[in-house]
Amino acid sequence: MSTLEIRNLSAAVGGKQILNGIDLTVSSGEVHVVMGPNGAGKSTLSAVVMGKPGYEVLEGTVTLDGVDVLALPAWQRAQAGLHLVMQYPTEVPGVLLAAVLVQALVARGASTDGLDARLATESTRIGFDAGLLHRALNVDLSGGEKKRNETLQLAVLEPKIAILDELDSGLDIDALRDCARRVEDATNETGLGVLAITHYNRLLAELRPDRVHILVKGRIVASGGPELADVLERDGYAAFSGDEPEPEVPPRGGSLEDLFRLP
Amino acid sequence: MAMPTVGDEVWRYSRIGELDIDAYRPAAATTTVHGGDGYLGIAGEVETGVVHDLFDELNLAFHEAVVLTVPKGTVVAEPIVVTHTVGDDGVAVFPRLIVDVGENSEVTIVERLRSGDGIEALVVPRLYLRARQASRVSYLAVQQLGVRTWQLGNQYAIGERDSTTQLATVALGGDYARVRTEAIVAGQGATTRQIALYFADGTQMHDFRTKQDHAAPKTNSDLLFKGAVQDHARSVYTGLIHIRKQAKGSVAFQTNRNLTLSEGAWAESVPNLEIETNDVKCSHASTVGPIDDEQRFYLESRGIPPDVAERLVVLGFFDEVLGQLPVGAMAGGLRAQVQAKLERRLP
Numbered sequence: 001m002s003t004l005e006i007r008n009l010s011a012a013v014g015g016k017q018i019l020n021g022i023d024l025t026v027s028s029g030e031v032h033v034v035m036g037p038n039g040a041g042k043s044t045l046s047a048v049v050m051g052k053p054g055y056e057v058l059e060g061t062v063t064l065d066g067v068d069v070l071a072l073p074a075w076q077r078a079q080a081g082l083h084l085v086m087q088y089p090t091e092v093p094g095v096l097l098a099a100v101l102v103q104a105l106v107a108r109g110a111s112t113d114g115l116d117a118r119l120a121t122e123s124t125r126i127g128f129d130a131g132l133l134h135r136a137l138n139v140d141l142s143g144g145e146k147k148r149n150e151t152l153q154l155a156v157l158e159p160k161i162a163i164l165d166e167l168d169s170g171l172d173i174d175a176l177r178d179c180a181r182r183v184e185d186a187t188n189e190t191g192l193g194v195l196a197i198t199h200y201n202r203l204l205a206e207l208r209p210d211r212v213h214i215l216v217k218g219r220i221v222a223s224g225g226p227e228l229a230d231v232l233e234r235d236g237y238a239a240f241s242g243d244e245p246e247p248e249v250p251p252r253g254g255s256l257e258d259l260f261r262l263p
Numbered sequence: 264m265a266m267p268t269v270g271d272e273v274w275r276y277s278r279i280g281e282l283d284i285d286a287y288r289p290a291a292a293t294t295t296v297h298g299g300d301g302y303l304g305i306a307g308e309v310e311t312g313v314v315h316d317l318f319d320e321l322n323l324a325f326h327e328a329v330v331l332t333v334p335k336g337t338v339v340a341e342p343i344v345v346t347h348t349v350g351d352d353g354v355a356v357f358p359r360l361i362v363d364v365g366e367n368s369e370v371t372i373v374e375r376l377r378s379g380d381g382i383e384a385l386v387v388p389r390l391y392l393r394a395r396q397a398s399r400v401s402y403l404a405v406q407q408l409g410v411r412t413w414q415l416g417n418q419y420a421i422g423e424r425d426s427t428t429q430l431a432t433v434a435l436g437g438d439y440a441r442v443r444t445e446a447i448v449a450g451q452g453a454t455t456r457q458i459a460l461y462f463a464d465g466t467q468m469h470d471f472r473t474k475q476d477h478a479a480p481k482t483n484s485d486l487l488f489k490g491a492v493q494d495h496a497r498s499v500y501t502g503l504i505h506i507r508k509q510a511k512g513s514v515a516f517q518t519n520r521n522l523t524l525s526e527g528a529w530a531e532s533v534p535n536l537e538i539e540t541n542d543v544k545c546s547h548a549s550t551v552g553p554i555d556d557e558q559r560f561y562l563e564s565r566g567i568p569p570d571v572a573e574r575l576v577v578l579g580f581f582d583e584v585l586g587q588l589p590v591g592a593m594a595g596g597l598r599a600q601v602q603a604k605l606e607r608r609l610p
Contacts, residue, residue, distance in 0.1 A: 050564055107571065
């Protein structure tokens with residue numbers, strides 16, 4: 001059982017504060033979806049948690065099973081069990097996907113025995129053209145191929161917690177289904193915990209969230225069950241932005257708090 | 264001719280001012296030729312009288328020549344390998360390779376330059392290559408000189424009608440190592456392709472000058488030079504595409520990319536175009552800079568440590584050239600030498 005805990009996280013890029021005190025807890029097997037409009041800080045959240053250079057943490061903590069993640073460089077965060085599926089996977093000319101996975105496994109002290117068979121199996125599962133395994137990373141791949149490639153790496157490296165940064169952008173509905181199902185399977189098969197960051201709720205058709213969080217202006221303004229996505233679909237982000245009150249989340253039976261709530 | 268100075272445009276950025284020519288005595292390198300049986304001989308017609316500088320003149324005076332003549336209509340199946348080894352301190356050697364490839368013939372030639380790391384010497388190689396009509400010639404220079412050996416090389420290649428000439432270089436050695444190449448596409452429909460991989464470390468300096476000279480209509484040239492510098496090493500690439508008046512309908516490309524892998528390393532890229540006619544297609548691109556941050560982060564985010572990530576990126580960068588070498592079988596060994604050099608980078 002692993003837990004990623006983000007506490008009161010504030011961060012800036014280029015001197016401009018983007019995140020204003022984020023609290024999130026993601027545990028093994030859970031799927032959390034953070035939804036927000038453009039500019040809400042979604043990509044900043046994923047970059048800061050993964051340790052991309054250029055982001056300044058102003059306040060707060062991020063821990064994975066108690067380990068201070070913010071004190072580690074990105075590669076050690078990955079070895080500790082974090083994985084980032086990128087919105088725009090970088091093209092790395094001349095560097096083959098298979099070579100990257102070999103190095104990534106070796107650096108973890110993991111065995112590369114049977115890697116070829118594993119890659120073949122995962123390629124079939126994810127609908128990734130196995131011919132691309134020995135091509136340069138992401139070079140000249142379509143949007144869908146890039147995301148299948150990202151998902152394949154996730155499947156092979158078996159992280160504890162995965163951050164999916166806009167997995168649903170730039171790919172068609174078939175590729176989205178293949179990728180989301182593989183991630184969903186990983187939550188069951190290897191207990192993967194997922195923090196999926198997205199703009200649209202089309203991802204939710206395939207990846208069934210346990211919790212939905214609304215991120216506006218660098219702050220989580222609402223959290224709830226999957227039904228929160230339906231509220232969002234109906235009312236839009238406008239209902240959550242600015243100083244407007246938090247939305248009515250459908251009540252889940254009467255609690256003491258509800259009984260004694262002031263009008 | 265007089266000793267050139269950095270004030271001369273073609274010696275700009277060079278270390279020619281440091282050369283004490285009197286410190287060296289003319290001598291012969293040990294030269295071996297493999298696979299050349301039947302082709303070694305005196306060529307009558309390759310123009311080797313080109314004298315551009317003092318070192319052309321010295322080579323003319325003191326050279327030891329290897330002459331390869333491939334008769335008309337001959338396909339030479341195996342590469343011909345010429346190896347020059349410099350074994351003595353204080354010598355200046357003047358290897359001269361003359362290649363005459365007959366009409367519709369095909370040949371691959373490898374020329375290797377070697378000296379021990381302790382050898383203080385001057386190597387002044389010259390290449391004169393003629394690709395006759397519709398011939399296909401591949402030439403690969405592998406420069407593995409020791410770190411105290413200087414190289415001042417010139418190459419002249421002429422491609423006749425419908426010929427294809429590939430000139431490839433892998434330069435890993437030398438103290439100051441310079442190669443100047445003039446590739447002339449002299450007959451209609453002729454093509455030259457130049458590629459190079461150069462990687463300097465310590466206090467090495469690599470200096471390349473290229474000229475893609477289009478002297479006939481509908482000629483093609485393409486050039487891809489990729490280099491890296493680390494520690495306190497330096498490199499300079501200066502390239503000219505010259506499209507002459509009569510070279511209408513020509514196509515010329517030139518790409519030079521450089522990675523600076525250490526704070527103290529320096530690389531310069533100077534592309535030039537001289538186009539005297541319309542109706543041509545030309546482009547050049549050049550870059551100098553460190554490893555791309557996004558590429559590094561991508562690999563690191565997979566759990567790969569920074570030094571391994573950089574090595575992957577640099578080897579990937581060079582693989583584009585290694586994958587096009589005329590002798591594919593040599594790519595693996597040269598790649599291993601690049602990797603060994605990367606692994607000894609100063610912190």
